[in-house]
Amino acid sequence: MGIRTAAIIGGGSFGTVTANILADNNIQAIQWLRNQDIADSINQQHVNEQYLPGIALNPSLKATTAIEEAVVGADVIFVSVPSKSVRDVISGFAHLISPQQALVSTTKGIEPDGFLLMSQVIREVFPDNPVGVLSGPNLAKEIARKELAGTVIASENSDLRRDIQEALSCDYFRVYASNDVYGVELGGALKNIYAIVSGFVAALGMGENTKSMIITRSLAEMSRFADAMGANPLTFLGLSGVGDLVVTCMSPLSRNFRVGYAIGQGKTLDQAIEELGEVAEGVNTLRYVRAKAEDSGIYMPLVMGAYECLFHGADPGMVARGLMTGEHASDVEFALPKHEI
């Protein structure tokens, strides 16, 4: 059937960039946000100066602070608010939604009660609707400049996968598809932790070999966790896993990397978060993954080290150094038969 109308929930950088791609693709896109001044400037000046300064948005993109104006009758609703607000925000408009309307999460985080990923939260609130997840190496500020990027739409619903591919694909944005919703979403949430660790390493001026070792061992640790959670770690080899891990571990445009960098420079977590002024999901994800790993006995030295640095003031240099003395682990342990390693 295809998507003709879309609501985008959230006025931050990724919500705005998603809404702008949809508008560029001639889809009637309405962004819902709380701040009337930002809504006015999207409608009148076609900019979101707070989150995407200097970027000219498509004039057909509309913004509203009235949720019903955005969601009633929309073919698809993109959920793009920070994870700690997702349940409240979607519950607030649930009474306005009918079962054929699709919901797609772009939010990369975890709800601590029950260790739920955002599509699982959406599924609890909307048990009868098509649900999907959009995740990949997608720094909003680059996409806003129309630099080439790829992403993944994951859903069990093949119609929704195809509709989202059509709605978002354009000459600067390529949408791949997956039916492994949990694997795609878990990769997007976990990589934020390792972007923080990579920020430590960069701030401390460690070498390129060190950076590479950290990224690769991050993938090993994420995969070990995925395996223990019953997910398929091979999904981490795609854009939503390796792709997103690499970009957020290497780019100062990543807010999680910037939090790690600030801590590596000796700032406190509170200072780092205040300076950032945007969401860094990895901070809370680190808390929840560390608790889960402890409860379940999963070996995650980078998570444990990062947790000590963020919450107990430990030396960020010890996270990378800890790898040199840790329990010997095999290289690609999730892909090789256990008896060979």
Ligand SMILES: NC(=O)C1=CN([C@@H]2O[C@H](COP(=O)(O)OP(=O)(O)OC[C@H]3O[C@@H](n4cnc5c(N)ncnc54)[C@H](O)[C@@H]3O)[C@@H](O)[C@H]2O)C=CC1
């Ligand atoms: N910015 C990026 O490059 C990307 C971000 N994401 C993910 O998208 C999600 C949103 O991130 P961004 O847009 O970057 O965040 P942001 O920090 O740029 O903006 C968050 C927006 O949500 C709004 N918000 C917060 N709580 C709210 C509530 N209770 N009700 C209504 N609005 C609320 C804020 O006012 C702000 O407009 C995050 O989970 C992030 O990990 C995913 C891909 C790329």
Ligand SMILES: O=C(CO)COP(=O)(O)O
């Ligand atoms: O998820 C992202 C890029 O894919 C954005 O990362 P940050 O939230 O660290 O900026």
